[in-house]
Amino acid sequence: MATTYTPSHPTKKYPPRLSHGLPYLGHALEFARDPVGLLHKGRQQFGDIFSFYLIGKQVTVLTGPNANQAFFKAPDHQLSAREAYKFTIPIFGKGIAYDASPEIMSEQIGFVFPALREERMRTYAQFMAQEAQAYFDSWGSSGEIDLLSACNELTIFIAGRCLIGEEFRTHLTTEFAHLYHDIEGALHLLGFFWPYLPLPSFKRRDKARIRMVELIAEIVANRRNQGIETEDFLQTLIAAQYSDGTALSEDNITGLLLTLLFAGQHTSAVLAAWTGILLLQHPQYLPTILQEQKQVFGENPEMSLTALGRLSDLESAIREAERMRPPLVMLMRQILEDFEYEEYTMPAGGLVMVSSAVSHRIAEVFPNPDRYDPSRFAPGREEHRQHRYALIGFGGGRHRCIGEAFAYQQVKVIWSILLQQFDLELVQGSYEPNYTTWVVGPRQPCLVRYQRK
Ligand code: HEM
Secondary structure: OOOEOOOOOOOOOEOOEOOOOEOOOEOHHHHHHOHHHHHHHHHHHHOOEEEEEEOOEEEEEEOOHHHHHHHHHOOOOOEEHHHHOHHHHHHHOOOOHHHOOHHHHHHHHHHHHHHHOHHHHHHHHHHHHHHHHHHHHOOOOEEEEEHHHHHHHHHHHHHHHHHHOHHHHHHHHHHHHHHHHHHHOOOOHHHHHOOOOOOHHHHHHHHHHHHHHHHHHHHHHHHHHHOOOOOOHHHHHHHOEOOOOOEOOHHHHHHHHHHHHHHHHHHHHHHHHHHHHHHHHOHHHHHHHHHHHHHHHOOOOOOOHHHHHOOHHHHHHHHHHHHHOOOOOOEEEEEOOOEEEOOEEEOOOOEEEEOHHHHOOOOOOOOOOOOOOHHHHOOOOOHHHOOOOOOOOOOOHHHOOOOHHHHHHHHHHHHHHHHHHEEEEEOOOOOOEOOOOOOOOEOOOOEEEEEEO
């Protein structure tokens, strides 16, 4: 195995490095074109740990359950999510999430927990079903749709309803969709490295955020004045207080809602789209899933939390989509203090990443990893439970996703309604991942033909 030593630390062993990088740019061009291909290549060559250069930064890549564990268990003062995700600050806002200290950030995330309790999830199940039904009712009796665009639109409606509430959803969705689009348009590679350049897309982002705060501040003021209480995330944040008793400002509330939206909306849309594409590519699994729908909803079509909880075959299909096509293909941390894995030292100042897209395709963990096989998650096999950090589509450790149950619930509702009410078929010969965006969905167009049953 190739090893790199630097003369300044002759006793330390540094991770083996991918060769043939360009001066300064390193492997940036290859990384921008096919990041997962590059990471696979590194793992094939070196195993659990290797490094490469990206625009003057050393990036160490950890893959496999043990290396994932080391990454997720490292404390914030050693591996910092905050430093790696600074590009989110102009979106989420000053003092919010990754711009706050880890302690304040976890207090802020804690404000959201009451909005994710079981009784709330019951209410969201109804909202999700209403939104999804209304959306699919707007389709004709047959036609072709771009599945990713459809899932994106629908998950924005669902997020608007569950996060910000009915008055927002019914009156403001169009303006909100435009603002959201302008904010999202600033999430590109340049934004990761230089989020404050005077670019038109960054100006649009900043303008849109200001307007977003205004819109949400109006709703907050209205609810406070009229004493309105509803069951959505916004209400939970209006009621929340920091440990010193201060309430959250409108800017704080908007920032947290934006954090949740950006963490949860696109990722859910992409997971929903891949779930469908993979299922339709492997129609032999459809009869079991349709049978399950009949069993669960035959007597009572209501999409209650209990009914959704009984959809274990559909859940395995979603899990297999999470494994094969994880929406977030890599997670990053900035190394603040030297970090060790096995015999290697990763020096402070570099970046370290884990990659679900690579870790989920390791044959020793998931046999036949390139084969679509939802039954690998069925009782008796449960390949993802062999090691706690084998399946990492929702992260791990202290920064693990808080919205997994919400996301799974949403994807279950969407595919239950679609499969119950439509016959669907794929239009294209292939559906490949689009690595030019942070959240990796299928490349567009990604067309699906539908026929109402
Ligand atoms: C399919 C949908 C989703 C996927 C694939 C996903 C994935 C992830 C991953 C991988 C992380 C860890 C990031 C890291 O360690 O660097 C994360 C964190 C997070 N997610 Fe999700 N997520 C999804 C949906 C949601 C939803 C619906 C919400 C909110 C309702 C949400 C809220 C969050 C938050 C707040 C964090 C940060 C937690 C922390 O750092 O303490 N996510 N998510």
